[in-house]
Amino acid sequence: MPFGFDWCRRGTVRAARTAAVDDDEGWLDARCVDILKRSPGSCVACVLHKERYALAKVWDRRRMDSLKIASLENEVKALRDAQIQRGFVALASSPDTVALVTEYYPGGDLDRRRKRRGGVLTEAEVSFYAYDAWAALKAIGSLGWAHRDVKPENLCIDARGNLRLVDFGLSKFCEGGRCRTACGTVAFAAPEVCDVALGIEIDYDGHAADLWSLGCVLLELKTG
Template sequence: MAERLSPRSSEVNALEQRGYLIGKKVGQGSYATVHLAEYCDASSPKRMHLACKIFDKEKAPRDFLEKFFPRELDILTKIENPHIIQVHSILQRGPRVFIFMRYADNGDLLDFIKRNGVVPENQAKLWFRQMASGLHYLHSKNIAHRDLKCENILLSRRFNVKLADFGFARFCTDGDNRRVLSQTYCGSAAYAAPEVVSGTPYNPKLADVWSLGIILFIMLNASMPFDDSNLRKLLKDQMSRNWVFRLRIRDTISAAAKSIVRHILEPDITLRLTLDRVLAHEWTRPRKDKSASLMGRLVQSAPSAPYPGGKREHDEAGPSAGVRVSGDHRDTDRERHDDINMRSRD
C-alpha cells in the first residue's frame, strides 16, 4: 500500500505488529486525520481494507478531550448495526488514538450526488429507509447522532448506507435515565434544526429527524433546501417553511415523498414527525409486492457518469453499464467486531 507512514515511527511499528498498515492520508481535520489502512490476520493471508481515524490528543482543546472525545469512544464501543459503519478496533499509542473502521468503498453520499445528480425516488427511498433504520437503532439506545449530513452517510461496496462520524454524538438520558436536552450547537448549519440554530435547549432526537429530512430533500433535488450563508436568514426561512422542490423534478416525485419531506421539515417540534412515525409513513414502509423490491435492480442508468468510488461493481459490464446502485438489506459487508482494545469512560 503506497504512502505508508514512516517505518521509523514507534507507533507504526507497534501497529504493524498487531497486523495494521497505515496508508495515505485521505482526510484532514483540526486535530484528526483519516488514512487508508489494511489489516492482516496472521492466520489468514486475506487483507481487510479499513479506514483509520487518528486523533492527536496534544492538538485537541480541553473541552474536546474532556467531553466530546470520551463520549465518542464510549458510544463506538457500544453500537453494532448493519447501517452504522463497523468499528474494527480502537488502539492508543502515547498521545494518539487510532480508530480503525470498515472502509466504505463507494465514498459518501455527498460525493455520489455531486457525480450523479438527483437520486431516483426508489433509490432515495431505500437509502432513506436504511438511514432511518440505523438512526432508530441509535435512538433505541438513547444515543443521538447530532451531525447527520451527506458527508457522514457512507456507501459500502454493495451500496448500502452506513452512518458515520460520532464526534458530536451523545446519550440522551442521564445516570437516572431521565431525558436530557442538548444545549450545544452541533453539526453543520445547513442540516441543523431551527431549535439548534436558535440556540435554545433542544431534543436531540427530534433534531436528528430534521437532519434526516434535509438529507432526503438533497437526494431528491440535488440541492439544499435552505441557504445557510446567513444564520439569521436561515432561521427565518426554516420557521416560515420557505423551501420548494426544484421545478424540474417537482412533477416527477410522488405526493407521498413530498408529504414526508414537508412533515419532517416542520419547525414546530410538536408537529414534526417522530422517527417512529417516519418509519411508519406510507412512503417509507416497504411495499409487499415483489415488483417494489429494489434488491439487485438497476435503478439508475448514467453511462457518462463517473463511477463513484473507483472500480465498478461488475467490471466485465464495461463502460456503458452505468452506475449500479441498489443496496441489499442483507449486509454482506458486515464483519464480526474484533475485541475493542481500549474503552473510555465519561
C-alpha cells in the same frame, strides 16, 4: 510514512480493546493505503491489514485540546455502548498520536455519490437511502442516543450498497431523549437547534432533530 501513522510501527504503541475487535488481529501493523482527508492536527485514512481494509481517524496528540479528547471519548462510548458500529472499533495510541480504527465503507459517502451522479440522485435511490438512514436513527434513538450531525458526509455506503451512519463525535446520550446544547452542521440543523445556538434556553428532542436533519439530506440528494 504520512503524518499520523507512526502509531502503527511495531512496538511503539499500546492498544485498548473497546469492542468486537481482538488486539491479536494485529491492526496496529496496518499499512496506510490512502489519506482520505487531512486537516490541521488530524487525518482520515484507509488502512490495510491481512487483506482487510479499515478506516483510521488519526489525531496529533500534541494538538488535542479538552474538547477533542472529550469528542473522541464520546465517540468510542457511543460505538461501544450502543453497538452502533457493526464489525469492530479499536483505539490505538502512541506518545505522538491517537487513532480510532473502524470499518471501512468502500462506497464512500452520500455527498460524493451525489456529486459523481451529476449533483442529484434518482427518486428510487433517495427512497432506498432514506429507509436505511431512518432505520439507523430509529435504532440509536431507541437506545437513548442522538447523533446530532446527520449530513451526507456522515452517511456512508458499505460493500453491499447499504447505508451506514458514521462519525459519532458529537453524539449524545440524552436522558429522556432531551438535549440542551447546539452542535452539528448549520445547513442541516433543526430550527430548535438553531434557537439554542442563538442563546434561547430550551431543551429539545434529539431524535426529532436528527430526523429533521435527515429530511434536509434527502432534499439535497434529490434537488442538488
